Amino acid sequence: MSPLVSAVPLHVNGTGVSIPLKKRSSNRLDNTMAQHAHLVSKYENSFNIYRINTGKIHPLAGRRSMISSRANTSTEALTASKILWYGEITIGTPPVTFKVEFDTGSSDTWVPDSSCAACSGHSTYDPSSSSTSRDLGQDFDINYQDDTYATGQQYTDDITVAGLTATNQAFASASDVDSGLLDRASDGMMGMGWPSISQTGTPVFNTLVEQGVVSSGVFGFYLTDTDGSLFLGGTDASLYKGPLNWNPVLYQSSWYITVDDVNVGGQTVISSVDASVDSGTTLILGDAQSVAQFWSSIPGSQAAIQYGPGMYTYPCDSNPIVSVSIGSQTYTISSQHLKWLQVSDADCVGSVVATDDSIRHWVLGDAFMKNVYTAFDFDHSRVGFAQL
Structure with missing residues (x-):
């Protein structure tokens, strides 16, 4: 597995910061069926959250998705796991480092909770250890159609990505995570879609925009077979x-x-x-x-x-x-x-x-x-x- 690059900004220009990405190699044949099933279920889940949040059926929702479910600038370094590109963020005070997948097809951020018995080998979030943590008293429950799931509690805390900090950011700390989601190089997920498909409210990048931490609501992906970059707060014209x-x-x-x-x-x-x-x-x-x-x-x-x-x-x-x-x-x-x-x-x-x-x-x-x-x-x- 390629080493992760630091979560601090590695390339800065007048409009934003770029984070290098690396791609983890995997057996494509073994992974194909799991990836296909998870991708389809991810969209079914997002359609259900969209309906809950907006009261409307998503125009592209298929038949199964109409059934309710439980359901300034900077760059971040990413590495590719079996399925998604991932990089480092920190959460809390003092900060704890997590590897999260950056996914434009979803909108929630979640990481494993310290009470998660199955999460050995992954970084976990302990709300009692962070002076800036606040329990929102709300459950978090994602159940995909491929039988993978992540459930837990919602909190707010400071989340930093590529040196940019979203304060009082809502996210989920998952106390129960299916092994299918843990069998990856990353610890959790950072969704970069629109708020309409988020269970936890405003996504991290949108919070950075609202709090004036980035100069624009634009981010850019550059991907290759082995590495790439995620640019926050603009694009890397080079x-x-x-x-x-x-x-x-x-x-x-x-x-x-x-x-x-x-x-x-x-x-x-x-x-x-x-x-x-x-x-x-x-x-x-x-x-x-x-x-x-x-x-x-x-x-x-x-x-x-x-x-x-x-x-x-x-x-x-x-x-x-x-x-x-x-x-x-x-x-x-x-x-x-x-x-x-x-x-x-x-x-x-x-x-x-x-x-x-x-x-x-x-x-x-x-x-x-x-x-x-x-x-x-x-x-x-x-x-x-x-x-x-």
């Missing part, structure tokens, strides 16, 4: 060329935008789909019908559920040219990122994967995000992309 191509957010929950076209060999095979831009998955996922249509345009491809639900194989030597058109720009997905893994001398499993009818949109994970610089803008409700 990592991309040309202007950012901004696209309006469709729904202020996860970061949903419109994908105009998905192309193979320069020909459009899918048009006008809603998609979330999600640092919380390595895959690109879509509804079963359109994903089947995508793979049917690549000769020699076939369904391959033996490698995971919704997976397809294709001839490794075909090197199809795949691109995604968003707004006025088209972004190519490199052949190395279209390939999820090679399973034989001839066959590769693709990173474009079908979901069931529980979610009806596409998810652009880091198989897409590695090809572009991605900026998320709360101030103007938009997502921007630029060429690396």
Whole structure:
């Protein structure tokens, strides 16, 4: 496992601070089914929280999601766990360091509580040891459809990320955490989606904006196969060329935008789909019908559920040219990122994967995000992309 870089800012310019990210290697084949199940359940859970918070059914919620569940500037260094990119934060006074996953597909921050019997080997939060801790007297309960869960109590305390401190920040301290969530390099989660899908209220980055700690409500991701960076309070223009191509957010929950076209060999095979831009998955996922249509345009491809639900194989030597058109720009997905893994001398499993009818949109994970610089803008409700 690559070592984590310090949570203090490592690169600062006039608009923000950048944190380096590292990616943990993992067995992709073993992880595929778990990742697929958790991603689908994450969106089902967020749709349920959205309904609780707003009183409305999310426009993209599938059939299962309509059933209620229990449910200045700076940069942070991140490392990739089995599924998500993670980095260091501190909580409390005196500060305790945690490794958390930075997930644009969710909005809550939670870490293991000191009373968690199953959390050995992870940093834990002891509210009695922090002079700035306050118990909110509210439960926290996330139960995913893949049977993973984290339950506990909500507190406020000082949370620092990349040298930036959100005071009196609400978060959850989980006294009971499923082993499926603990089997990662990280300790917990920091969600970077919109408040509408948060159980604990205002997310950490939004608090930094409200308290004037960052100069703008913008953060940016730069991801590669081995490392990357998360920039808080703006973007790191040294990592991309040309202007950012901004696209309006469709729904202020996860970061949903419109994908105009998905192309193979320069020909459009899918048009006008809603998609979330999600640092919380390595895959690109879509509804079963359109994903089947995508793979049917690549000769020699076939369904391959033996490698995971919704997976397809294709001839490794075909090197199809795949691109995604968003707004006025088209972004190519490199052949190395279209390939999820090679399973034989001839066959590769693709990173474009079908979901069931529980979610009806596409998810652009880091198989897409590695090809572009991605900026998320709360101030103007938009997502921007630029060429690396």
